[in-house]
Amino acid sequence: MASAGQLHMLYTCPFCWKVRGLLEHLDIPHERVQVNPMRQRKTLPSAPEWTKVPVWVDAEEKIHIDSTPIMKQIDAEHNEGKLWAADDEERRDKWMDWVDLHLSKATIPILYGSLGSALKTTTRVSKLEKFGFISKRLYAWAGFPIMWGIIARKRVKKDGRTPKKLWHDLLTEFTNEFNGKQFFGGDSPNLIDLAAFGYVRSISPYPQFSQIKDHESGMKWYKAVESTLKV
Numbered sequence: 212m213a214s215a216g217q218l219h220m221l222y223t224c225p226f227c228w229k230v231r232g233l234l235e236h237l238d239i240p241h242e243r244v245q246v247n248p249m250r251q252r253k254t255l256p257s258a259p260e261w262t263k264v265p266v267w268v269d270a271e272e273k274i275h276i277d278s279t280p281i282m283k284q285i286d287a288e289h290n291e292g293k294l295w296a297a298d299d300e301e302r303r304d305k306w307m308d309w310v311d312l313h314l315s316k317a318t319i320p321i322l323y324g325s326l327g328s329a330l331k332t333t334t335r336v337s338k339l340e341k342f343g344f345i346s347k348r349l350y351a352w353a354g355f356p357i358m359w360g361i362i363a364r365k366r367v368k369k370d371g372r373t374p375k376k377l378w379h380d381l382l383t384e385f386t387n388e389f390n391g392k393q394f395f396g397g398d399s400p401n402l403i404d405l406a407a408f409g410y411v412r413s414i415s416p417y418p419q420f421s422q423i424k425d426h427e428s429g430m431k432w433y434k435a436v437e438s439t440l441k442v
């Protein structure tokens with residue numbers, strides 16, 4: 212089958228993991244373009260109006276931006292919108308907002324919330340992304356004090372919980388919403404499950420993922436979603 216589109220992405224970006232998971236769940240053939248994080252403002256097909264990843268360019272060369280709208284678009288075009296369809300649209304919309312608000316914000320504290328984890332994360336990011344020779348080193352050593360000092364520490368302090376406790380609380384809140392079913396979507400994952408799964412999976416390349424692995428119902432759900440992917 213011909214490629215359904217091109218995903219312009221960063222390997223470590225949680226929003227890109229959301230779209231990747233959906234493409235793998237639906238088994239949609241596509242091309243991945245890993246952008247250089249230092250050059251995305253110039254090289255993304257959506258630039259200069261939109262300089263963030265992910266960007267999805269469909270088979271007709273139409274450009275789609277912003278991860279949740281991209282997911283809805285792919286589901287509509289390739290899956291008759293079945294993953295977004297819901298009996299209770301109010302519940303669906305409320306929880307998509309919840310996932311995008313809370314899970315996206317929880318990634319920074321666990322990855323950069325202490326000096327040790329910030330260093331581990333930035334070294335890993337510099338290996339996983341396609342930086343240039345100099346910017347790779349600059350990022351690994353200058354990137355971590357910036358992330359740690361400014362954003363992450365402030366967030367951890369304001370929340371008052373350890374990043375691990377924050378993740379466990381969020382996973383408990385989310386899985387409690389399943390009403391005894393295996394997924395938020397019921398007997399199979401829907402777009403909310405896949406969006407949430409993308410955020411959790413974006414932590415998986417890092418050693419800090421072990422803190423999330425301790426959450427029983429969260430991991431049961433995570434593995435169940437993972438088993439639906441065609442990778």
Ligand SMILES: N[C@@H](CCC(=O)N[C@@H](CS)C(=O)NCC(=O)O)C(=O)O
Pocket residue numbers: 221223224225226262263264265276277278279
């Ligand atoms: N709301 C956007 C957020 C995307 C986003 O913030 N991506 C980051 C990488 S994780 C980015 O490209 N930042 C570069 C910039 O803000 O210029 C989405 O869900 O797609």
